[in-house]
Amino acid sequence: EVESVEQLMEIPDDTVRGKIVFYNRKMNPDNYYTFRSYGDISVFRSKGVEVAAKKGAAAILARSSTYSIDSFPHTGVMRYAEGIDSILALSVCTRDADRISFLLKTFPKARLFVKTYCHTYPDTISYNVIAEIKGSEFPDKYIVVGGHLDCWDNSEGAHDDGGGCVQSMEIIRLFRATGYKPRHTIRVVMFMDEEIAQRGAKKYAEEALSKKEIHIAAIESDRGVATPMGFSADMPDSCYVALQKMTELMKSWGIWLVYPGGSGVDIGPLKAQGVPLMALVPDSQRYFEYHHCANDTHDKVNQREMQLGSASMAALIYMIDKYEWKY
Amino acid sequence: EVESVEQLMEIPDDTVRGKIVFYNRKMNPDNYYTFRSYGDISVFRSKGVEVAAKKGAAAILARSSTYSIDSFPHTGVMRYAEGIDSILALSVCTRDADRISFLLKTFPKARLFVKTYCHTYPDTISYNVIAEIKGSEFPDKYIVVGGHLDCWDNSEGAHDDGGGCVQSMEIIRLFRATGYKPRHTIRVVMFMDEEIAQRGAKKYAEEALSKKEIHIAAIESDRGVATPMGFSADMPDSCYVALQKMTELMKSWGIWLVYPGGSGVDIGPLKAQGVPLMALVPDSQRYFEYHHCANDTHDKVNQREMQLGSASMAALIYMIDKYEWKY
Structure with missing residues (x-):
């Protein structure tokens, strides 16, 4: 039992x-922004x-990233450097992690047997799903909004990222409902x-480049x-100033946080083309109850919170569409 | 079926x-601050x-105050003016309200039979529960923080207001844990x-007055x-300016909203003694899923959100204790 890779x-x-x-480190509760603790x-x-593999370990067990004491193993992507043979790596739910830790302390000679039935299936072909409202003035200039359609494998992926997809689709519905022609x-x-x-x-970024699509x-x-609390932004300073002014108008419904930072993994590749990038930032206090585990189901999504996120993105897109970055 | 008292x-x-x-009015989803819609x-x-009673109605059914379509009737206090005979009044869960409305529209001659088993029991003696840390410099001056111990009758009252009580008790634990001597x-x-x-x-306000206890x-x-999003404040302008400065320091953990407004029903009677009053204001998007119904149980409380509320109140009390209102 160790608490860190250094150890x-x-x-x-x-x-x-x-x-x-x-590996049995508890998620650090000191960060208001819980994603920071997730990294640890x-x-x-x-x-x-990788370090365990190099040292000849048979396997690793890793405590799940959540503040809850529950029975859901939380997983996620894993990578090895070239030339390292992979070893068995399993996520342990926090309840079991506490139990294993207790047993190891009480019976130092305790032995643990691990058996897993996981498979990696061969790759298959899949597609991005795209919908659009053609622009009335600049049909060749794009404002893109989205989420991702896949989810971690043992869940519905309601929060990660069914909700993001629904919130994005909702923009089109809202524009249609209000009669706004972008x-x-x-x-x-x-x-x-x-x-x-x-x-x-x-692939999306590649196609945008090859078709010379300009994303504003x-x-x-x-x-x-x-x-929603606000937006994280990865963009030139001139745009950032406009973004601050635009979001200032949204304070009456709780958009108080705008900061320079990362955007999202899916839109990230557009950065090389100079596209101003943003991420919707919702309150993160409960996210790691659901993230990458079987608990990420649709009944855990609150409709009202989802609508507030869509509305915030719709309002921002409306302003960007109307004023570009000259607001 | 009507949508308003005026109707x-x-x-x-x-x-x-x-x-x-x-009465079948849906809760208005347009208000970000959901308490405003609750009032409707x-x-x-x-x-x-009262209006129905005056008109000789046999009973009223009232649609529950929640955005959810669920099976929990939400209730609350009801008052009659002197001299009006009370009539049967029942809360209907939103699922049933939609169903009754559909049936009334489809079969205008539909009849509804209502039977209730509710009782009002005689009053019994109960008590406020009070705990304190004696002040090291001004033991006779008080900063009071609290919630209420009773709850609406068919639930545990986890959100209303077990959570408020626990958050308040937590202040004492936090001060003890950090070694701070107020x-x-x-x-x-x-x-x-x-x-x-x-x-x-x-009773609390009466005793404070008769014992000449000064509450700062x-x-x-x-x-x-x-x-938590911030604080609502009912206090003199000079204190309000200090409060704004104090809460400015709390922005890094999401305290962005400070506004003049009501405080809380329990501390309200202290206003007559000139006590500066404040209410902790948490995000209200999910509150009416739980408010005054059997769904208000402890499993619906998120520990982390509860801790953030305590921490915010503790930080504020620390500053008031240290600087009084001269910050």
Whole structure:
């Protein structure tokens, strides 16, 4: 049992060889922005498994990234550097992690047997799903808004990222319902394969480049469904100033947070083409109850919170469409 | 079936006499602050039942105040003016309200039979529950923080207002855990009988007056447990300016909303003594899923959101204790 990759590094290889490494760090509750704490634990997948493999470990068990004490193992993508043989790596729900830890402390000679039935199936062909309202003035200029259609494999993916897809589709419904005719083409994209290799995202950016499509903005909703707090923005300063002014008008419905930062994995590849990128930022307090586990089901999504997210994105897209970045 | 009290008023008494009045207004989804929409519907209890009684109605059914379509009747306090005979008044869950409305439209001659098993039991003696940390410098000056211990009768009252009580008790635990010795006496009060006649609140204010206890601030948490957004304040301008400066420091954990407005029903009677009053304001998007119905159970409270509320109140009390209102 170790709490960090650094701690494992200090243990001699001989002690580790043939053993199961148990990464058991609790998610740090000190961060208001819970994604920061997520990073601390997901390092067990991104780096911890590789270090354990190099030391000859038989397998790793990693405590799930959630504040809840529950029975859902939370998983996620895992990568090895070239030339490292993969070892068995399993996520352990927090309830079991606490139990295993207790047993190890009480019975230091305890042995753990691990058996898994997981498979990796061969790749199959899938597609981004795209819908749009043609722009009345600039049909060749695009504002793109989207989420991703795949989800982590043992759940419905309601928060990650069914909700983001629905919120994006809703923009088109809202514009139709209000009768607003956008000047630019509003394109809703449900990207494929965000979870593993971002092939949908890369393909979309490639096609945009080869077809010379000009994107004046891209917004992603992929941080769960909860009351929206604001937007994270990755864009030139001139646009950022306009964004601040636009969002100032949205304060009456709780849009108080605008900050320079990342956007979303799916729209990320558009950055190379100079597209101003944004992410819808909802309240993240409950996200890691659902993220990448079997608990991410549709009954956990609150309709009102989802609508507030759509409305916020719709309002922002309306302003960008109307004033471009000259607001 | 009517949508408003005004609409009922226009219907001749003869048509209403002996009938069941069905108030069926949906909760208005246009308000970001959901308490505003709550007012529209709770008027059926505060005024609608009286108007129906005067017109000789046999009973009223009132659609529940919630955005959800669910099976929980939501209730609340009901009052009659002197000299009006009470009639049967029932809350109908939104699912049934939609069904009754459909049936009335489809079969205009449909008849509805209503039977209820509700009782009002005789009053019994109960008490406010009070705990405090004595102030190191000004033991005779108080900062009071609290919620109410009673709840609407068919539920656990987790959001209304078990959570507010727990958040208030937590202030004492946090001060003990950090070793902070407050200058003023910090008093946690769990008020009794908020739901019906506010007898605990009135008694507390009376005793404060008769014992000449000086309260420099009072904070109430009674708007459900959710991510805190800020504080509502009912206080002199000089204090309000200090409050704005204090809360400015709390923006990094989402305290963005400070506004002049009501505080809480339990601390309200202290206003006559000139006490600066505040209410913790959490996100209200989900509150009316739980408010005054059997769904208000402890499994619906998120620990992290509850802790953020306590932490926000603790930080504010720390500043008031340290700087009084001279910040």
